[in-house]
Amino acid sequence: MSEQTSPVNNFHRKTNDRQEYQRTIRMDTESAQKVLYVEGTTLKANLGRCAPPNSKFFSVKCTPTVKYSVVPPPQETPPGSPVVLEDKSKLLISMTSASQHQDDSKLSVSYYGQDEDVLGTAVLHLTALEISLDVDADRDGVVEKNNPNKGSWKWGPDGHGAILLVNCDAERSYVDKPDNKVDYIAKLSDLKDMSVMALRTRGPAKLPEGYKLTMHTCEGHAEGLRVYMSKPRYGRQSSSGAAKDYTPVLSSHVLSGEVPYVGGEAETNFYVEGLRFPDKDFDGLVRISLSLLEPISPELPETPIFTDTVTFRVAPWIMTPNILEPAEVFVCSTSDNYAFLKGMRSLVAKSGYKLSVCHEYMNRGDRWMQDELEFGYIEAPHHRFPVVLDSPRDGKLLNFPYKELLGPDFGYVTRVAPRDDVSSLDSFGNLEVSPPVTVDGRKYPLGRIIIGVAFPTTTQGRHMIKVVQDFLWAQKVQKPIALYSDWLEVGHVDEFMTFVPAPDRKGFRLLLASPDAGYKLFRGLKNQGHGQAKLFEGCRNQETITVDEILEDTVLQADNNYVQSCIDWNRDVLKRELGLEDSDIIDLPILFQLKQNEGDVHRAVAFYPDMVNLIVLGKNLGIPKPFGPKVDGRCALEAEMCSLMEDLGLSCTFIDDFASYHLLQGEVHCGSNVRREPFDFKWWNLDM
């Protein structure tokens, strides 16, 4: 199926198409014609059309630089001698090399009557040009010459087609606006975020009078790109200009613009800037054309007599799963989270990563670093950088992404929505991504995005807002999965699932919260005589409860039966959509309880710190300290967790988030965020 869904001019195909690019020209026995020829094309003259009346024969002469053939092929005759003129006789003309001077080549056709008397001669003065608009269509970071596939885009390792980055970083870190929002280049370093496009020409010192080169795109594509060039100085492009020397040739409101022709053998660089990410109404493909225009007269539009076209795809925004190497860990500092911060500092330091603390002047008490933003990146063969997706949640952390993160080589993108339409499910604790998987033979080498929504069968449920869902689906390379998370009070998928790296099987395990595993553990404790062991010992503002009391609480048991059925439902979906087996999944002993909210709806919250809401830093896990019942002085929940994780070579660090996060219905994962290194796998090598 063609990828092209929006109107695109078919005015010219590129020269390298299988079907040769032919241009019909007129010949005239009354006056000599001047014709500009572009290498790789064929000129075609209809010999019958311009023949004087009563013409019966014709002959052709030309300079050595010109090649011609007659169709249909005439009967063999001595070279140069007249051949029979048929009504449909055509002359096909090409040239072997670019002209050094205007009109330096020539071809003439003489017409003869029945008695071989000359009735007239039509003369062409020819000038040959080489023109090529070039991009990095083979994706090696270098703009090659006239790639035969530059006009189209194909996914996969055998694919082709150039790539554009959305220029969503900010070269000037003190500006709160990404570079793609302004139509000038503030710093020269901004050019490296753009894709180089080279115009290569060879020909005489100047184009013949009135001819010109024009770059153009169409309305739909112009919304997605801007093209800059350096203003020519003294008739030549400056080799090392200042930022202000660069002006847009094309932009959303300028669909065509003249570009200079530089004589002899020349190369002019253009810089193509992506303006928008793929979305529901934009498939990410944009085309740019370069045409040679022929003048007719001042009152008439010039005719494009040759067009070369290149295609770019805007790089998608890509999320990074837990198995990727961390680059930087983010947490908030608040007036009451000292214990948590201390635990995190120690874990991050031990793991050898960088910790960035968002201080209170910026977070204004909003500690949910996971929820305000999601880290990802964009990549082209020539460049890549991290890009933060800012959630429409817009809590008190709302300024952090664009004030603190946006900067040189750190991009920013967001989707906005009316305040009243935003729900808790729009926080990005509800936006995760799996490690690479293969499902029924289909490979997802960048994993699959996971979000949480309500059952589609209910009319009252909460959902992730459509503008964000549309954005996520449109990126295409990490095809999303929608789970059921609306059964949770907060409603985030990170409350019941996460992924940790593993040395075997698929390279990871899916961890799921499991009340059944919790009850099994507690029943085992009771059987071993630990029914009086207490949970929540040492937690302020929290009464303790014994294992026996938990097991005797029939309401809690009913709540957890329901929660288990909700998680099992998601488990079945995850197994199908990620191609998992039961052995790829580990059940963690976690209990929930239902709370009645304003709308009389019962939704779940964690009964004790929700260990699945953990942070993965390489082989170290930062886990909410569960404050479970102690056996021989050791927390039985911690012991179980450690035992399960140690089998995978992972080390557990339990962090006390009880007062400052757990009681506010979040845990370690909700209160942190990790920017990770990109995948080694290049997204354009996906087989789509």
Add this chain to the structure above:
Amino acid sequence: MSEQTSPVNNFHRKTNDRQEYQRTIRMDTESAQKVLYVEGTTLKANLGRCAPPNSKFFSVKCTPTVKYSVVPPPQETPPGSPVVLEDKSKLLISMTSASQHQDDSKLSVSYYGQDEDVLGTAVLHLTALEISLDVDADRDGVVEKNNPNKGSWKWGPDGHGAILLVNCDAERSYVDKPDNKVDYIAKLSDLKDMSVMALRTRGPAKLPEGYKLTMHTCEGHAEGLRVYMSKPRYGRQSSSGAAKDYTPVLSSHVLSGEVPYVGGEAETNFYVEGLRFPDKDFDGLVRISLSLLEPISPELPETPIFTDTVTFRVAPWIMTPNILEPAEVFVCSTSDNYAFLKGMRSLVAKSGYKLSVCHEYMNRGDRWMQDELEFGYIEAPHHRFPVVLDSPRDGKLLNFPYKELLGPDFGYVTRVAPRDDVSSLDSFGNLEVSPPVTVDGRKYPLGRIIIGVAFPTTTQGRHMIKVVQDFLWAQKVQKPIALYSDWLEVGHVDEFMTFVPAPDRKGFRLLLASPDAGYKLFRGLKNQGHGQAKLFEGCRNQETITVDEILEDTVLQADNNYVQSCIDWNRDVLKRELGLEDSDIIDLPILFQLKQNEGDVHRAVAFYPDMVNLIVLGKNLGIPKPFGPKVDGRCALEAEMCSLMEDLGLSCTFIDDFASYHLLQGEVHCGSNVRREPFDFKWWNLDM
């Protein structure tokens, strides 16, 4: 590449997916569980999870209707004797036929300790249902049972997937609004414009308490469809209800709704109505799901435990080229077009088709029947009807399409645009379609749409408005070609090109206006001594001009050289994009002249009636009478035209449109329109 670009719930795949649909259920030794089983699925119970502490062995018993297996498979033991319980032991359960009564089947698992003492028994009471949401996925006009491919859509003769019509006709001809604009069914006959979707169930007389069936779709898809059902009477669906008995189950604002379960073996019909055509933001695919919901408690949302999904594609709007059989010819009657109307009446009568005249009370003097609308059709295996695309031109004919054409089995669609943004290029004389072609091996069995625009290289040109272009491109099945028509004062492609049927080659010829052919003819006349023959003899308000005068007019020659270069440019594009050879093209002797308009731009108009602007009625052509120079009493232009067309077995009728159309810059084609029979080829058999 996946066709899915917008968020769709992956909540369930259909039962027929390669990966079996498994549902995790809970077993409990404390209390027996009631479980509803849906045929084609597998229930999975984690035996370890609900085992009493210290369990070492287990055994399974069940009624004959239940099948089970244990994974991993235990070592062989005598049937019924206990097997070793492993931590990961799972029980897979299925059932062989639908239940007649609730809980009529049973399965139990007993757990044993080290000494084979019974520690507990978990019991399941099972009820089996058959549920299938069915459509005509094999496209034979009949809703088959549980087609394994009903959940997806594939193009081509080996393809599958159901089809939806936009219900854009009006069952009540006195209503000016298509049926898809109202959310009720006004007449029972409206049901035949919809696609039948059947819910087939088999099971006990009633669903167990609290269970229900829900139909649902997602936000993006709901915009494109509505689903009606007949309100059940006395607990049963009425077999022959009245229109008012039908109410929408799903619509753009209702994304889910309960549907009745009918006991025993039952089939309930739903009627699916398409609401919008494919467009830039809508790929035409919509999905509808049917879920079985399990109750938990009044405060908790019901859980979907089984979902069946069907996919429809909305049928595209298809244009009909000149080679198709006419069904009805449309012209306007005005105070001054008597001669034209007489000629058309005679031609249409001779050809044996129906002529419909739009009278002055409706056309209010607007005679351009071609420009206000384009006829096309939509088709599904069960039904098809013509659909008029109303142009945003909105001249005085603007009421005609929806007042006169819209009616039972005659659909209407339009795209609206701000008045000031509409140009002459938005008239549908500028929207044509080629006959079927094959280009570089790619087949277009429905031809390709042709529109005219300005060069993409100019910033001042006129274009066809984007909303219409987006619509045309989104239909996909007749991939459009953009020609250059802005060089014409009126700017329509039908001023320089048309297609006529032919008995040989590709089944048609492309006719092109050709000033060169015109000059050749006039020079030949002069050479034969007819230089004093006059054009325009007998035309009122028009001075005559001789062949000699034409040939001596150097300005006219220059104008026509330019026009020929514009047409040649289009000729080159058409050859490439339609895969044509020169022998597929016929040049008609037509001259143009340039006129200077307000904006100081020079654009072309026909110098004498533009013969290419003709109407094709089978083998009869209605051609503007050219009023050319007479030789031996016969118009030389008519003679040439007849000679060219007679070679193709076509008969020429010349119609005098001089005063009433030609002088107003239009001709026969501009002043008429033809509704044609649909293609035999079914669009869904296209290989995309």
